[in-house]
Amino acid sequence: MLSGWSTSLNLVFFSLTWTTIAMTYSPLQLEFFGPLFLRTMLYILPSALFLFIDLLIPSLMAELKAQGEMGLPGRQKGGAKKLRRVVGWSVFNVLLAVGLQAGIEWLVTDVFKMRSLLLIKGSRWSVNHLPNPWSLFKHAILGLVSRNILQYYIHNHLLHPPTGGTLAQWHQTWHHSIYVPYSFVAAYDHPACYLLHRFLPLYLPAIAFRFHMMTYLLLLTLFSLEELFTYSGYNILPSTIMLRGMARRTDAHMMTQGKGNYGPLGVLDWVNGTTVGADVMEDLQEEMEKHHVQERAGSAIDDAGDAANGIAGKLKSRARKGRGKK
Template sequence: MLSSWSTSLNLVFFSLTWTTIAMTYSPLQLEFFGPLFLRTLLYLLPSAAFLLFDLGVPSLSVEIKAQGEMGLPARQRGGAAKVRRVVGWSVFNVMLAVVIQAGVEWLTTDVLRMRSLLLIKGSTWSFNHLPNPWTLAKHAILGLVSRNILQYYIHKHILHSPTGGTFARLHQSWHHSVYVPYSFVASYDHPACYLLYRFLPLYLPAIAFRFHIMTYLLLLALFSLEDVFTYSGYTVLPSTIMLRGMARRIDAHMMSQGKGNFGPLGVLDWVNGTTLGADLVDDLREEMERHDVQERTGRAIDGAGDAAGGLAAKFKNRSKRGKGRG
């Protein structure tokens, strides 16, 4: 009962907080400061912390790097100067995407006097500013799926295609000038390639289906953390199934100079046969073996069978005793 009350109060406080924010700030301010805050808090600052760890304590960092000493940023080609270039352009690209999104919102609402491209004020749930929970979940799944599909085909058929032209050349000379990734490398690319591959696959579905801005920010937060961890080069990651396999595939993509592993999750690589190394199915199988899922399931089934057998025996004995008394 207390847990239920606590959850209800948290929802009420969250609703009040969001409603206050939505009533206080304009759609343009929300579309600028929301993404800026999340990208800074969940991508730039963690990436900076990981980089400082790699540079400050390399003897400890190398122990948890998947590629060992090769994975240390300062030991790669270009040294400290290259690291500074990667960090500088990564921060620039992140800020560029935030500014472009805010600029599009300004052009739409202030200049053309049209409604916001993302749903910000006005909904069907409490306080008229929060998204319907079912709509939020549906749009979140839609955004996740559409982003992964767009990223796979943009990555494979434009950024790594012989017919990709300027985009392919720029992506190869910028992003793939780093051999082993670290977190800032996720956003290190020519700005045009970054916008095409990182920004548009999330933003276009969001405005096409007019996501609520809270749904958009939720997905932005999720993908920011994904970039931090999957490009970190570390073997110690929060999730043993998804993130560890994704990080291995990104390592293989970078070290092969883009010969495969074009999708973040690896599902479309598995379907289209472009996986390098272990695929998604192998990751799931390995995880099951690591946690002895099959063995535990077998033990649970055997235990349930023994319990059912014991229960049946008890009923049988009672039935016999009842007949004997009769």
């Protein structure tokens, strides 16, 4: 009962907080400061913390790296100069994407006097400016699927095409100049490649289907954490949504100079035969075995069968008693 009250109160306070924010700030301010806050708190600062720890105690952190000492940022080719370049351009690219989104919003709302590209204020009949749960869930799934599809085909056909090209050369000389990834490497790329590969696959579906700002921020949270962990190089990661498998495929993509593993989840790599190393189905099987899914499913089926037999037995017993009374 206390847990239910606590959840209800949290939802009420969250609703009031978002309503106050939505009524206080303009769409342009929300589209700038919301993504900026999330990208800073969930990607830039944690990446800096991981890097600081890797540099501070390399002997200990090498034990936690999937590639051992090869995965330590300070031991990689280029030394401190290369490290500063990676960090500087990564932060620049993240801020560039946030600024570009705010610039597009300014152009649309202030210059052309059109409605905001993302749904922020809600309809005029909306009281709390929050999306209804079904819309949030539907758009979140749509955003996840769209982003993964766009990232796979952009990464495969534009950044790693068989015939090469300007974008592919930039991607190869920037992003793939790093052999073993660490978190900042996720955003280290030529700015044009970064916007094409990291920013547009999320932003385009969001404005095409006019996601609510809360849905967009939720997706941005998930993708920031995904980039942080899958590029971290650590072998100790949360196993939720097969994160360890995603990190292994990221390592394989970087260490093979982009020979495969073009999608974040690995589903389209499995479908198209572009997986390098263990595929997503093997990761899914590993997750099931780790959590004893088959055993639990079998136990649940057995329990359901026992319950059904018990109910059937009671019904038969009542039927016999009824016939005896007659």
